[in-house]
Amino acid sequence: MPLLPAPPTGRDDVVDWVREHLGHLSCDEVRPSRIRGGQAAADAALAALDVTGYASRRSTVLPAGSRGASGLSPYIRHGLLDLPTVWDAVEHAPARDRGKFRDELLWQEYARHLYARIGRATAQPLRFGPPRVDEPWAREPWPQEMACMAATTAELREDGWLVNQTRMWLSSQYTVRAGGDWREGAQEMYRHLLDGSPAANRLGWQWTVGTGTGKVYGFSRWQVEKRAPGLCRSCPLQRACPVQDWPTAQSGPRVSAPEGLRDGLTDGGPVEPVVTGGAEAVWLTAESLGDRDPARRARPDLPSVFVFDEPLLARLRLSGKRLVFLAEALAELGAEVRLGDPVVELRGRRLATTWTYVPGWKVRSRRLEVVATYPWPWLRRPGAGSLQSFSAWAR
Numbered sequence: 444m445p446l447l448p449a450p451p452t453g454r455d456d457v458v459d460w461v462r463e464h465l466g467h468l469s470c471d472e473v474r475p476s477r478i479r480g481g482q483a484a485a486d487a488a489l490a491a492l493d494v495t496g497y498a499s500r501r502s503t504v505l506p507a508g509s510r511g512a513s514g515l516s517p518y519i520r521h522g523l524l525d526l527p528t529v530w531d532a533v534e535h536a537p538a539r540d541r542g543k544f545r546d547e548l549l550w551q552e553y554a555r556h557l558y559a560r561i562g563r564a565t566a567q568p569l570r571f572g573p574p575r576v577d578e579p580w581a582r583e584p585w586p587q588e589m590a591c592m593a594a595t596t597a598e599l600r601e602d603g604w605l606v607n608q609t610r611m612w613l614s615s616q617y618t619v620r621a622g623g624d625w626r627e628g629a630q631e632m633y634r635h636l637l638d639g640s641p642a643a644n645r646l647g648w649q650w651t652v653g654t655g656t657g658k659v660y661g662f663s664r665w666q667v668e669k670r671a672p673g674l675c676r677s678c679p680l681q682r683a684c685p686v687q688d689w690p691t692a693q694s695g696p697r698v699s700a701p702e703g704l705r706d707g708l709t710d711g712g713p714v715e716p717v718v719t720g721g722a723e724a725v726w727l728t729a730e731s732l733g734d735r736d737p738a739r740r741a742r743p744d745l746p747s748v749f750v751f752d753e754p755l756l757a758r759l760r761l762s763g764k765r766l767v768f769l770a771e772a773l774a775e776l777g778a779e780v781r782l783g784d785p786v787v788e789l790r791g792r793r794l795a796t797t798w799t800y801v802p803g804w805k806v807r808s809r810r811l812e813v814v815a816t817y818p819w820p821w822l823r824r825p826g827a828g829s830l831q832s833f834s835a836w837a838r
């Protein structure tokens with residue numbers, strides 16, 4: 444049944460809708476996150492954004508009420524908030540906080556440029572081999588009793604969101620200490636994160652495990668005591684802490700960089716709309732599910748259509764809360780929602796769409812009748828410079 448009934452707007456109803464129509468594609472029981480999907484929730488989060496104190500509190504883990512992180516990432520990931528809009532929203536913030544926050548937005552932009560340039564090669568080590576771990580943990584990546592890991596994984600599974608600090612704890616513990624394959628760890632984290640994107644997720648892992656930088660991020664008790672004071676006191680292993688000392692693993696040897704990392708043109712899509720014919724529908728993608736989607740804005744007269752890519756989702760096995768988040772956005776947009784292979788579902792329709800930096804979009808759009816392509820809202824237009832490191836790119 445490729446055309447699905449319209450997703451309902453009420454929370455319980457949308458969860459039931461996802462269970463019924465997409466439940467067979469999720470890796471867990473379909474439940475909602477505390478973080479709601481949809482433009483109204485994104486706009487409310489942006490309106491409440493206050494980055495005062497961000498520079499000093501960005502890495503706070505506990506108490507949760509003292510965190511400086513904005514929590515905007517799920518909305519940014521799915522284009523409900525574009526980076527230029529978020530950039531402008533902190534214009535009047537204190538200079539140090541504004542600078543630090545905007546730096547993080549630039550990390551997001553860098554991840555997208557990298558993905559646009561080298562695509563699936565972001566799943567290969569960028570510059571160095573994976574860390575060499577002398578004694579990989581044999582059975583599990585950490586003992587179940589470790590309070591820091593238990594709290595982090597519970598939040599990931601319940602909310603589908605983590606502050607940057609605990610993402611680094613988890614990835615470092617998994618790979619730098621336990622010797623787990625970073626790509627498997629990244630994939631499992633990606634399944635649950637509402638903001639999960641191949642671009643930023645792989646970059647985050649490459650940065651933590653040292654394949655991107657040649658320097659591993661070492662996770663130890665020190666960070667837990669500093670960023671989540673009190674957590675160790677509740678830990679059954681507080682007197683036998685497995686991460687008491689710094690890990691000894693170093694990053695692996697230098698590897699040859701994927702083609703295009705050092706230089707090469709990045710396809711940033713059109714600068715102006717490219718219209719070759721009359722469109723009959725706006726094709727929405729997971730990159731751009733907001734009511735400010737450029738194609739939707741240009742053609743408000745047209746119906747919008749979104750396809751849950753069944754073959755892709757069957758491979759990815761995302762958590763049900765991610766599917767709920769997407770369905771909430773679609774319900775608000777009043778989009779026609781289909782399930783199947785997008786190339787099959789959209790065949791024969793003349794489409795208007797927003798260009799995206801995702802390799803899978805390019806492959807599919809070439810096989811569809813796209814008659815109007817609208818520019819991606821870059822914060823900085825991609826160029827031809829080195830993408831070897833964030834600082835080289837930022838310069």
Ligand SMILES: Cc1cc2nc3c(=O)[nH]c(=O)nc-3n(C[C@H](O)[C@H](O)[C@H](O)COP(=O)(O)OP(=O)(O)OC[C@H]3O[C@@H](n4cnc5c(N)ncnc54)[C@H](O)[C@@H]3O)c2cc1C
Pocket residue numbers: 501511512513514515516517519520547548549550551552554605606607608610611614633636638639640641643644645646647648651
């Ligand atoms: C192992 C690992 C995996 C990660 N996976 C993802 C992912 O799948 N998707 C994702 O969007 N981010 C990912 N990040 C980056 C970062 O952790 C999150 O973007 C951030 O924690 C989201 O919370 P926030 O919105 O409160 O961020 P804030 O600190 O409030 O920052 C504002 C925005 O800047 C961007 N941003 C912040 N830090 C980074 C960063 N290091 N890299 C890229 N963008 C950043 C995000 O869009 C974020 O919403 C990962 C980081 C690591 C270490």
